[in-house]
Amino acid sequence: MGSIAESTQQALVLLFGGDPDLWVIIGISFKVSLTALLIATPFAIAMAFLLAFGRFPGRRLLITTFNTLLSFPAVVVGLTFYILLSRQGPLGEWQLLFTQPAMVIGQIALALPILIAMGHSSLQATDRRAWETARTLGASRTRAVMTLMREARFGLLAALLAAFGRIIAEVGASMMLGGNILHYTRNIPTAIALETSKGEFAQGIALGLVLLMMAFLLNGLLQVVQGKGRPVA
Amino acid sequence: MGKGRMTTLKGFLIGLLSLSLLGGAFAASERDKIVRLATTTSTDNSGLLGDLLPRFTRVTGYQVHVIAVGTGKALRMGRDGDVDVVLVHAPAAERKFVRDGHGVQRLPVMFNDFVLVGPDDDPAVVAKAKSAVDALRRIAEHGGVFVSRGDDSGTHKKERGLWAAQGLTPSGVWYREVGQGMGKVLQIADELNAYTLTDRGTWLAYREKSRLQVVYQGHEELFNPYAIIQVSAQRYPDLNHAGAKALIDWIRGDEGQQAIAAYRKSGEQLFKPSANSVAVR
Amino acid sequence: MTELTYSAVRKTYGKREILAGVDFSLRSGRCVLLCGENGAGKSTLLRILAGMERPDYASVTRDGVTRRWREVKKRLLADCIYLHQTPYLFEGSVRYNLNYPLRGARAIRESFVREGLAWSGLDAIADQAVHQLSGGERQRVALARAWLRRPKVMLLDEPTTNMDHACRQRTVELLHALKQEGVALVVTSHDPNHFVGVADEVLELASGCLGRAGPAYMDLPEKVTPIDRRARATA
Numbered sequence: 147m148g149s150i151a152e153s154t155q156q157a158l159v160l161l162f163g164g165d166p167d168l169w170v171i172i173g174i175s176f177k178v179s180l181t182a183l184l185i186a187t188p189f190a191i192a193m194a195f196l197l198a199f200g201r202f203p204g205r206r207l208l209i210t211t212f213n214t215l216l217s218f219p220a221v222v223v224g225l226t227f228y229i230l231l232s233r234q235g236p237l238g239e240w241q242l243l244f245t246q247p248a249m250v251i252g253q254i255a256l257a258l259p260i261l262i263a264m265g266h267s268s269l270q271a272t273d274r275r276a277w278e279t280a281r282t283l284g285a286s287r288t289r290a291v292m293t294l295m296r297e298a299r300f301g302l303l304a305a306l307l308a309a310f311g312r313i314i315a316e317v318g319a320s321m322m323l324g325g326n327i328l329h330y331t332r333n334i335p336t337a338i339a340l341e342t343s344k345g346e347f348a349q350g351i352a353l354g355l356v357l358l359m360m361a362f363l364l365n366g367l368l369q370v371v372q373g374k375g376r377p378v379a
Numbered sequence: 380m381g382k383g384r385m386t387t388l389k390g391f392l393i394g395l396l397s398l399s400l401l402g403g404a405f406a407a408s409e410r411d412k413i414v415r416l417a418t419t420t421s422t423d424n425s426g427l428l429g430d431l432l433p434r435f436t437r438v439t440g441y442q443v444h445v446i447a448v449g450t451g452k453a454l455r456m457g458r459d460g461d462v463d464v465v466l467v468h469a470p471a472a473e474r475k476f477v478r479d480g481h482g483v484q485r486l487p488v489m490f491n492d493f494v495l496v497g498p499d500d501d502p503a504v505v506a507k508a509k510s511a512v513d514a515l516r517r518i519a520e521h522g523g524v525f526v527s528r529g530d531d532s533g534t535h536k537k538e539r540g541l542w543a544a545q546g547l548t549p550s551g552v553w554y555r556e557v558g559q560g561m562g563k564v565l566q567i568a569d570e571l572n573a574y575t576l577t578d579r580g581t582w583l584a585y586r587e588k589s590r591l592q593v594v595y596q597g598h599e600e601l602f603n604p605y606a607i608i609q610v611s612a613q614r615y616p617d618l619n620h621a622g623a624k625a626l627i628d629w630i631r632g633d634e635g636q637q638a639i640a641a642y643r644k645s646g647e648q649l650f651k652p653s654a655n656s657v658a659v660r
Numbered sequence: 661m662t663e664l665t666y667s668a669v670r671k672t673y674g675k676r677e678i679l680a681g682v683d684f685s686l687r688s689g690r691c692v693l694l695c696g697e698n699g700a701g702k703s704t705l706l707r708i709l710a711g712m713e714r715p716d717y718a719s720v721t722r723d724g725v726t727r728r729w730r731e732v733k734k735r736l737l738a739d740c741i742y743l744h745q746t747p748y749l750f751e752g753s754v755r756y757n758l759n760y761p762l763r764g765a766r767a768i769r770e771s772f773v774r775e776g777l778a779w780s781g782l783d784a785i786a787d788q789a790v791h792q793l794s795g796g797e798r799q800r801v802a803l804a805r806a807w808l809r810r811p812k813v814m815l816l817d818e819p820t821t822n823m824d825h826a827c828r829q830r831t832v833e834l835l836h837a838l839k840q841e842g843v844a845l846v847v848t849s850h851d852p853n854h855f856v857g858v859a860d861e862v863l864e865l866a867s868g869c870l871g872r873a874g875p876a877y878m879d880l881p882e883k884v885t886p887i888d889r890r891a892r893a894t895a
Contacts, residue, residue: 232461233461233615234460241410241617244415244444244461244462273748276748276750278742278748279748279750281712281737282737282740282741282742283760283761283805283806284809293750297751325446326447327444327445328429328445330444331444342563343420343562343563343566344424344562344584345562345566345585345588
């Protein structure tokens, strides 16, 4: 078993030496997680709007539910959808288990509570006058909604980044629903789990570095954007 | 955010979405070119399948999606119709699987054997054991730590069989059920300086990274045959049976059997082909 | 020449009756000053007039046609602009805010924005981010933004609160300009003296009813006793 320094050195060689397998894994991770985010976001934003500005019975309960789902363990999400998607399960007809769409579904389920809860609180925090001002200046409902999203864009962006951060680094659901199939459903976290179990720490570290750099980049991006737009007072 | 940049972003997102949808459609049309194989961690972690399957793909055009889990889980996936074919090593469970109508036929592919690995100084003096059963009894009595797979895999089934053969139910702090794959268990045993039962293939693949030694081997109780089973076409007519059949024919054919015999890890042969021999047990 | 008449406007919050059947009419080029204690319902009335808040009951006559609230709300939103006491500006530059109510081709919008900047005297700070502006500047941005929408009616909630004399002066000048262009104005204020010379009529909202302003607000010759609101409500 090599030392940490040795493994890290090998990791860097793998990363920048353009090891094709490694980059396929990274590509799958991004493809699956971005697809999940793309599908989840419109629904989540609509839901966040509803929770922030709608007045209907059960609204409080829904908010509590989504906040609870925030801390729902990924493996339980994985198990739930495994049971649903298995051929013996109610959605077995779709034959989705151990495919990328199954991973996308699991990640959507993981991303939704974050997007909704954080989106809701950032929309909730927007000034009530923003909506009224938009409307009185002749904005249609749709345009007023867009305006509100623009006013809350930093909070919404933070929600997006947080959700992306969670689903791309999540191993439980991806492992169960994707099956860790090489070149198809093996993404960064499941590959790390596998390589570690094989004692191949170098590849695990290389992939870990990718996740780390990405987290750094996303947070940096968020800081920059927020720094630019936030009022000082 | 300026309006221009907003539009660029939107364009980018729409592009991404259509791309991924396209990808999905593409994958769906490829469905009958994909064979889903549930197998044990020992065949995958040892690197054997990584060596065999590209050859199979070159010959037949089928892509094989490998889902590496314990034998128990693999058989369960076959039973549920979540995979097309299973490659496992637990003869009794396999027979039951076929008998219950979940699989078509159990066909031998290859074999190797289990070995008992443990600390270099062998505190339980397992090396002097007269049989595999005796070896385990020594560990239980002389207080060595034993790491068990604990995941209903083929290796775990084998281990439980050995304990049961002498009417023992192992328990206590010396007996650690970890519920992990073979490779992980070897690592854990290494860290704990403990004994464990492993298939020879995985052991050879991990040997260089481990401080453990083989302390007991070679007894016929430790025979480890692998068989391949196509999932029942009657129960699940819409699985990729043609692909499963192709894989079975290839891996049991000359080319597959020769490739298995030729596969080496650190100069050692991991598996011996057995398609043409009658399974001993 | 637009004329808007609101009749029997009623609004209660829970048990509290804010407006007990108020009648109100607006005519272009006329400025009504609305006085009253804090919490008398001035803002609520303004928001109802603007079509932004639902009254419990009201009927509105617009250009001679009387309509129920549901049908007229859209028209009110199109005709009127409501300005909050502290105006809300969208995050971004002054230019972005002035562009907001505009439609059409970019070049046309840009020329309108230039016009709005000149009208309000904001040329120098056109590209500043709004969160860097002073209160008075923010008020002028909001006014220019409203002006660019070419409203028939403008409803201003306490536009001069917390302003120094010079700022107030400029705001009043802009209100004059709006009046001259034929915009109907309704302004609420604690201190009617700020609007001497602009206001054509001073009304007081008290106990949910509207009447001529009392002596506490302005030295007007006609003293009006507040109308008994129950009598008014049944009328």
